[in-house]
Amino acid sequence: MTTAFAVYALGTPILVPGDDLAGALLDAVARTDAGAFRDGDVVVVAETAVATVEGSVIPLDQITPSSEADALGRRYALDPRVAQVVLDESDQVVGGIDGFLLCLKNGTLLPNAGVDGSNAPPGYVTPLPRDPDDSAMRLRSELEARAGTRVGVIVADSRTHAMRLGCSGVAIGCAGIQAVIDERGRTDLYGRVLRVTKRAVADNVVSAAELVMGEADEAVPAALVRGLDLPIGDWSGVEGIAADECLFMGALRPKKSEE
Numbered sequence: 001m002t003t004a005f006a007v008y009a010l011g012t013p014i015l016v017p018g019d020d021l022a023g024a025l026l027d028a029v030a031r032t033d034a035g036a037f038r039d040g041d042v043v044v045v046a047e048t049a050v051a052t053v054e055g056s057v058i059p060l061d062q063i064t065p066s067s068e069a070d071a072l073g074r075r076y077a078l079d080p081r082v083a084q085v086v087l088d089e090s091d092q093v094v095g096g097i098d099g100f101l102l103c104l105k106n107g108t109l110l111p112n113a114g115v116d117g118s119n120a121p122p123g124y125v126t127p128l129p130r131d132p133d134d135s136a137m138r139l140r141s142e143l144e145a146r147a148g149t150r151v152g153v154i155v156a157d158s159r160t161h162a163m164r165l166g167c168s169g170v171a172i173g174c175a176g177i178q179a180v181i182d183e184r185g186r187t188d189l190y191g192r193v194l195r196v197t198k199r200a201v202a203d204n205v206v207s208a209a210e211l212v213m214g215e216a217d218e219a220v221p222a223a224l225v226r227g228l229d230l231p232i233g234d235w236s237g238v239e240g241i242a243a244d245e246c247l248f249m250g251a252l253r254p255k256k257s258e259e
Contacts, residue, residue, distance in 0.1 A: 005227030008032045009212040009220045010043075017055040021045070022142035025222055034224055037143065040232055042152040042225045044209035045139065047172060048119050049221035050155050051129045058085055058125050076101060082115065082125060089113035089127050108172075110159060119221075129155060132173025133237050140175040150232045152176030156206040156213075169206030175236045177202065201230065202238060 010028035015021070025045070029037055037043075051057070065073065065080035069087055073080030077098040087093065090103040090113040103113040105128075114128035129135045132155040140153040155173030160166070171179055179202035186194050209223035 005208075005225060006034070007208055007212050008034045008224040008226070009218075010222040010224055011218070011220045012049075012222070014219065015049050015052050015221065017052060017057060019053045021049065021053045022139060022146060025143065026146060028222065029224055032224070034226060037147040037149045037151055037224070038226065039150045040226070040228070040230070041149065042154060042177060042205055042228060042230065043139075043143065044154045044156050044169075044206055044213070044223045044225060046119075046213060046221045047114070047128055047132065047155050047157045048116060048126050050132070050135045050139070050173075051126045052120075054129060054135065056127055056129065057120060058127065060085075060123050060125060072096070072101060082112070082117070085125055085127065086112045086115050089115055110157075114157060114172075128157070128172065133175065134173075136173040136175035137236055150176070152230065152232055154179075154202050154206055154209075156209065158210060169203065169208075169210040171200075171202035171206050171238050174202045174238045176232050176234075177205075177230050178235045179203075179238045 008029065010025055010032070012024040012028050015024065025043065029035070060079070060081045063081040063084050065084045066087070069080045069084035072078060072083040072087070072093070076096040078101065083101065086101050086103060090101075090105055092104040093101050094104060094109075095102045100111045101113070102109065102111060105113045115125050117125045120126045136153045136155050140151060143151055143153065153175050154171045156169050157172045158167040159170050161168065179200070181199045181201050183194050183197040183199055188194060205225055205228065209225055212223050213220045
């Protein structure tokens with residue numbers, strides 16, 4: 001992979017359910033110095049934009065909190081209606097701090113199960129896309145058919161990380177590139193064989209893209225990353241790991257001998 005690459009911000013009008021996301025991105029790239037999509041480009045799209053055009057925006061005035069949601073809302077200073085949506089979207093709530101619940105969802109540990117009020121209309125929240133990998137595959141198919149090029153597509157989210165201040169980008173859906181590249185079997189500078197290293201390529205691409213996408217009122221829900229020299233093919237999917245294989249989860253759970 002070369003280090004000479006470029007990242008282009010793809011600004012769009014405010015998106016609403018049913019909008020043509022592929023068309024908006026084609027229009028956006030035409031307004032940049034990139035000019036048009038090329039073979040090998042990788043398109044990074046914010047999960048909120050994807051969920052919005054797919055119609056997943058949730059009006060809070062239609063949510064009736066359960067007793068569990070009311071209790072979580074009081075404990076963690078959270079609107080109980082939001083707490084209810086988080087419960088509906090979660091596999092498990094494992095804890096929280098004021099304003100946020102820490103949840104397990106689809107094998108991933110994340111705040112509020114990905115439910116977000118940012119960049120949603122007032123009184124609404126946006127959950128994660130129902131199937132981010134499928135969303136990435138469908139968007140990739142549309143872009144390739146209309147642009148006549150071979151591209152990769154990543155659906156992105158921003159996350160906090162343990163004991164670190166601020167958010168960085170992660171891939172939650174991927175199509176056209178390998179999300180993770182296995183480096184095991186290679187050697188380091190001193191000839192030692194790598195035994196556990198896997199490179200989170202899609203996450204790294206997202207973090208680069210988010211430097212131009214922003215988190216506030218930029219109206220830049222996507223970015224084009226060019227020059228990575230990543231092979232484009234029929235790869236798809238972003239895989240997590242089981243909780244008992246995760247260092248952070250493992251550190252929080254007692255060993256069997258201590259139970």
